[in-house]
Amino acid sequence: MLQSGPATAGPSAQWEHSAHLIDFVKDIVEERRKTVPGDSATMASLRRFVRTAEAQKGFPTSVISKFTGPKQEEDVILPPVEATTAVIRWARDHAQIGTMRWISRILPLEKFAKICQKLYFPTGDHDQVDLVVGNGYLSYMFSEHANLSGLQEHKDYGHCCRSNLRNALLRLPLLLKPCMETIAALTIGAASAIESSQAAMAWSFISAASSLCITLRYHRGPASDDPHGVPQADQERLFWTLYAIDKALSLRLGRLSNICDSEVLLPIDQCEIREAKLGRIQGQIYEQLHSPQTPNNATNDKQRNSAVQVLAEATRDLIRQTNAEISNIRLVYLKAELVCQSSVLTWILHAAPGQRDATHSSSDECVAAARSVFQFHAEFLGMARFLKNDPFLIQRYMNWALLNIPFVPFNILLTRTLQQVDDANIARREGFTNSLQLKTDLGQGITHPHSLYKLLCRAAQCYIDEHTQSRTYDPTLTENDVAEFGEFEFRHMGGDGHTTPGWFDLYNTDQYLDPWMNEGSMIR
Secondary structure, three states, rough: EEEEEEEOOOOOOOOOHHHHHHHHHHHHHHHHHHOOOOOOOHHHHHHHHHHHHOOOOOOOHHHHOOOOOOOOOOHHOOOOOHHHHHHHHHHHHOOOHHHHHHHHHHHHHHHHHHHHHHHOOOOOOOOHHHHHHHHHHHHHHHHHHHHHHHHHHHHHHHHHHHHHHHHHHHHOOOOOOHHHHHHHHHHHHHHHHHHOHHHHHHHHHHHHHHHHHHHHHOOOOOOOOOOOOOOOHHHHHHEEEEEEHHHHHHHHOOOOOOHHHHHOOOOOOOOOOOHHHHHHHHHHHHHHOOOOOOOOOOOOHHHHHHHHHHHHHHHHHHHHHHHHHHOHHHHHHHHHHHHEEEHHHHHHHHHOOOOOOOOOOOHHHHHHHHHHHHHHHHHHHHHHHHHOOHHHHHHHHHHHHHHHOOOOOHHHHHHHHHHHHHHHHHHHHHHHHHOOEEEEOOOOOOHHHHHHHHHHHHHHHHHHHHHHHHHHHHHHHHHHHHHHHHOOOOOOOOOOOOOOHHHHHHHOHHHHHHHHHHHOOOOO
């Protein structure tokens, strides 16, 4: 089993899901209501999930009402200075580890270290921005070191710094000085909110960060003249990091991005940050395939199909780059990247216009992409054993890879299972669901991913059981019969599925023997 951290444990914890998944569950509930009178326990629970998820769409004021942090900055408890000094030195010597690479894009490690020095040895007043940046940096460093060393005290220090970070974020003033440190603090705030499954709060932070970035013209390229003397390379890394978060949240929440691509003069082709390139793709998915302004009719099929081809190939290119970067020290992070990238590819392929036949089926190519995501997920969890099943690592992974990028692959395989009653897909689906069960959770709220996907599996199994007899005695189903098995189709993504050559060059479904189909599914 996975181990859960304090931020996600217990029945009261709330996980914010994407607008697309909420719509998918709504479809299931509504279709069931139309065809079967009454409400089973499973459907009643799914209906309760929808109500709870809908109520979470606003800013999570409950988080603020539960604020219990210290009243004065000097009361903030920091890890021992000796431990902090040691972990900063360790971070400098291991700059290629995934977390260090990511955090150094927000601010250079040396600048982080100076801010931490201000917190421990203040020569004057340090503001909330310093508290956010310093504690955010230390929380990642201690947790990353604990992943590799297994030191419990470093896990505790990481949790302490995350608590300080959350408290400092809630004290940030409404008006903030436009500078690199402020943008960094807001970006860290957005990342922290995502990792706590608070998408609405993350959107507030990244919107403010994007506004300040545009004010300072970080998106305009070398012509920018920064009054604070920030090196151009540092500006660009920070911009692309928050850009990636903004585009992902935009797609997750179904909102227009804060950053207009036509106004960005920095060349994306020269950007070495794959997350930024994936963010550009996610932004184009929203604009070209999912935006309410995007027509979804026969006259637009040609343009839509062209967009799918371009976006799918761009995503495949990112997957190839990630596969080529084989590094033992970063392998677990690369697997998480592949989960994200392949999930986006599944989304794109499903949005392709099809023949609009009665089955509403996803293409074989799309299903193959979905299956590959489950394989990468299983491989990531296998590596989590080596990293001591660190709760913070698992929490970060679930929120970034399975929630921040809407987990379309599950919906695809669930729909395919209803249409074809595929035992292999059932095993993948059930194995994935079981893998999300957290070891230390005594009770799980209705929005917990394990609880939700378990309910969806039950709903699908009930549907299959109800239709088994007709399928058994009438193997030659008509088109209308087959269409009935597609009623849970993820319509809010658009498209019917369209087969495009090329996917099997990357992933052949026959080459995978899912670990879940051969052994226990939960990390122990």
